[in-house]
Amino acid sequence: MKTVSTAKSHGGVQGVYTHASEACACDMTFAVFVPPQAKDAPCPVLWYLSGLTCTHQNVMDKGEYRKMAAELGLIIVCPDTSPRGEFVPDEKDNWQFGCGAGFYLDATQAPFSKNYRMYSYIVDELPKVIAANFPANMSRQGIFGHSMGAHGALTIALKNPERFKSCSAFAPITQPMTAGWSKPAFEKYLGDDEAAWRAYDATALIEDGYRFDEFLVDQGTADGFLEDGLRPGLLREACRAVGLPLTLNMREGYDHSYYFISTFMDGHLKWHAEHLR
Amino acid sequence: MKTVSTAKSHGGVQGVYTHASEACACDMTFAVFVPPQAKDAPCPVLWYLSGLTCTHQNVMDKGEYRKMAAELGLIIVCPDTSPRGEFVPDEKDNWQFGCGAGFYLDATQAPFSKNYRMYSYIVDELPKVIAANFPANMSRQGIFGHSMGAHGALTIALKNPERFKSCSAFAPITQPMTAGWSKPAFEKYLGDDEAAWRAYDATALIEDGYRFDEFLVDQGTADGFLEDGLRPGLLREACRAVGLPLTLNMREGYDHSYYFISTFMDGHLKWHAEHLR
Numbered sequence: 001m002k003t004v005s006t007a008k009s010h011g012g013v014q015g016v017y018t019h020a021s022e023a024c025a026c027d028m029t030f031a032v033f034v035p036p037q038a039k040d041a042p043c044p045v046l047w048y049l050s051g052l053t054c055t056h057q058n059v060m061d062k063g064e065y066r067k068m069a070a071e072l073g074l075i076i077v078c079p080d081t082s083p084r085g086e087f088v089p090d091e092k093d094n095w096q097f098g099c100g101a102g103f104y105l106d107a108t109q110a111p112f113s114k115n116y117r118m119y120s121y122i123v124d125e126l127p128k129v130i131a132a133n134f135p136a137n138m139s140r141q142g143i144f145g146h147s148m149g150a151h152g153a154l155t156i157a158l159k160n161p162e163r164f165k166s167c168s169a170f171a172p173i174t175q176p177m178t179a180g181w182s183k184p185a186f187e188k189y190l191g192d193d194e195a196a197w198r199a200y201d202a203t204a205l206i207e208d209g210y211r212f213d214e215f216l217v218d219q220g221t222a223d224g225f226l227e228d229g230l231r232p233g234l235l236r237e238a239c240r241a242v243g244l245p246l247t248l249n250m251r252e253g254y255d256h257s258y259y260f261i262s263t264f265m266d267g268h269l270k271w272h273a274e275h276l277r
Numbered sequence: 278m279k280t281v282s283t284a285k286s287h288g289g290v291q292g293v294y295t296h297a298s299e300a301c302a303c304d305m306t307f308a309v310f311v312p313p314q315a316k317d318a319p320c321p322v323l324w325y326l327s328g329l330t331c332t333h334q335n336v337m338d339k340g341e342y343r344k345m346a347a348e349l350g351l352i353i354v355c356p357d358t359s360p361r362g363e364f365v366p367d368e369k370d371n372w373q374f375g376c377g378a379g380f381y382l383d384a385t386q387a388p389f390s391k392n393y394r395m396y397s398y399i400v401d402e403l404p405k406v407i408a409a410n411f412p413a414n415m416s417r418q419g420i421f422g423h424s425m426g427a428h429g430a431l432t433i434a435l436k437n438p439e440r441f442k443s444c445s446a447f448a449p450i451t452q453p454m455t456a457g458w459s460k461p462a463f464e465k466y467l468g469d470d471e472a473a474w475r476a477y478d479a480t481a482l483i484e485d486g487y488r489f490d491e492f493l494v495d496q497g498t499a500d501g502f503l504e505d506g507l508r509p510g511l512l513r514e515a516c517r518a519v520g521l522p523l524t525l526n527m528r529e530g531y532d533h534s535y536y537f538i539s540t541f542m543d544g545h546l547k548w549h550a551e552h553l554r
Contacts, residue, residue, distance in 0.1 A: 007532055007534055007536040007537075008497075008499065008530040008531050008532065008536065008537070008540075009536035009537075009539065009540055010539070010540045011540070014536055061338050061339050062338050062339070064341050064344065064539075066536075066539070066540075067341065067539075067540075067543075220285075222285065253285040254285050255284055255285065257284055259284040259285065259286035259291055259343075260284075260285070260286075262286065262287075262341075262343070262344075263285075263286055263287045263288070263343075263344075266344075
């Protein structure tokens with residue numbers, strides 16, 4: 001692991017780091033905020049997964065998470081959203097596929113299967129890097145994210161309920177298998193067999209018997225992607241059908257941007273901190 | 278005035294606007310946050326002046342001011358740092374002069390005197406635009422800023438104490454007349470006669486009899502510009518010599534970035550709100 005930058009912020013340290021990722025077969029960059037409490041004892045780890053087009057940096061700049069994370073004593077880990085680099089296959093003009101659009105899955109189709117293994121990266125590889133290099137209490141982990149990253153958080157939590165004690169989502173893509181902006185990516189990453197797509201779709205996972213203690217979801221009513229891409233009603237129905245507790249807050253007048261996320265960031269952080277105590 | 282964008286944030290509205298500026302003889306962009314309290318009554322106005330290389334956007338993205346401004350009921354106005362545009366003279370490779378480096382002064386030297394009139398823009402022109410278009414209580418104004426913008430805030434407050442009820446600064450350039458990164462700009466904007474520079478230098482203005490009720494200044498001890506460019510001790514001496522109250526907080530381990538600014542933003546906002554009540 002190499003340190004790109006560190007800066008004191010809200011009493012803690014906001015850092016950016018790179019490492020050679022085996023899962024993604026390229027160098028990967030990620031951001032970690034370490035709160036002041038970590039001087040005394042290892043702190044719980046909260047994973048934030050970002051949305052389409054983002055890197056580790058968008059939430060670091062605009063997420064407004066450091067003040068409350070410093071108050072609550074949470075380490076915040078913000079990975080990139082895809083493999084990147086000269087040799088990573090990409091569709092430069094397509095913001096819904098390739099670099100910036102890893103969809104937190106392990107691609108099975110050439111030429112993407114070599115690098116696009118964000119599921120394994122987030123679930124297996126990066127946690128080891130965090131455990132080895134930061135004052136992290138890995139027995140207390142939560143996960144959340146935005147849009148594509150909220151899809152990542154929900155699906156990763158459903159498949160790893162023993163690992164994550166809490167999961168929340170800002171404006172999640174609730175059913176990426178069928179949404180216009182994600183279905184073509186699923187096809188290219190995972191092939192034609194839609195049965196394989198179900199492993200990376202929150203509503204399908206719930207139908208298929210995967211469970212989590214409870215979800216917290218915030219969604220803006222003025223979000224331009226609400227009806228076509230996000231569709232929180234599908235998650236509500238899937239949860240209701242199996243009795244999975246879901247708190248779905250529809251936030252009047254908020255859009256899909258970090259103006260929305262930052263507004264409700266503190267609430268999510270407090271919610272995670274309660275579950276990670 | 279034209280609206281570029283608006284988004285709901287922390288219960289208020291963060292907007293970006295443009296207008297044809299007479300003072301700067303070009304289109305100018307600025308950001309305004311209007312808190313939820315403005316629905317009921319006009320709100321106090323707090324001006325934030327940004328530093329070298331910034332536009333209106335840096336503090337909008339990274340300043341973390343909206344939550345507390347929404348709580349306190351403050352309108353936050355974030356202007357650009359210079360005129361911009363195809364016909365505005367600039368030194369493209371010099372980040373300390375020209376676009377992004379207006380130094381909040383009225384240039385007197387050709388070819389800069391046509392556009393580089395940021396003092397008149399901030400003091401005379403933009404307040405009229407704000408008063409005409411926003412629910413602003415213009416009898417309650419404060420001003421603050423960062424680095425070059427903190428120099429702007431201090432000098433503008435000293436010259437307009439009847440207008441501004443409060444002034445604070447993050448890492449101010451305290452004596453731009455003599456600092457390496459600002460002296461060449463003063464020379465090009467204002468000419469060879471150093472007497473003319475004193476109108477835009479906080480320590481010189483204080484020496485020359487200008488006064489303000491009190492200043493609040495925060496400065497990081499790990500700021501790379503501390504000794505050469507900023508030199509808070511010069512402001513402390515100037516204030517001490519005439520009995521001008523100054524609270525100078527040296528913040529251990531903080532640098533010159535928005536990680537520093539955002540950490541102490543809430544404290545400055547509360548301080549302004551008290552003075553603007």
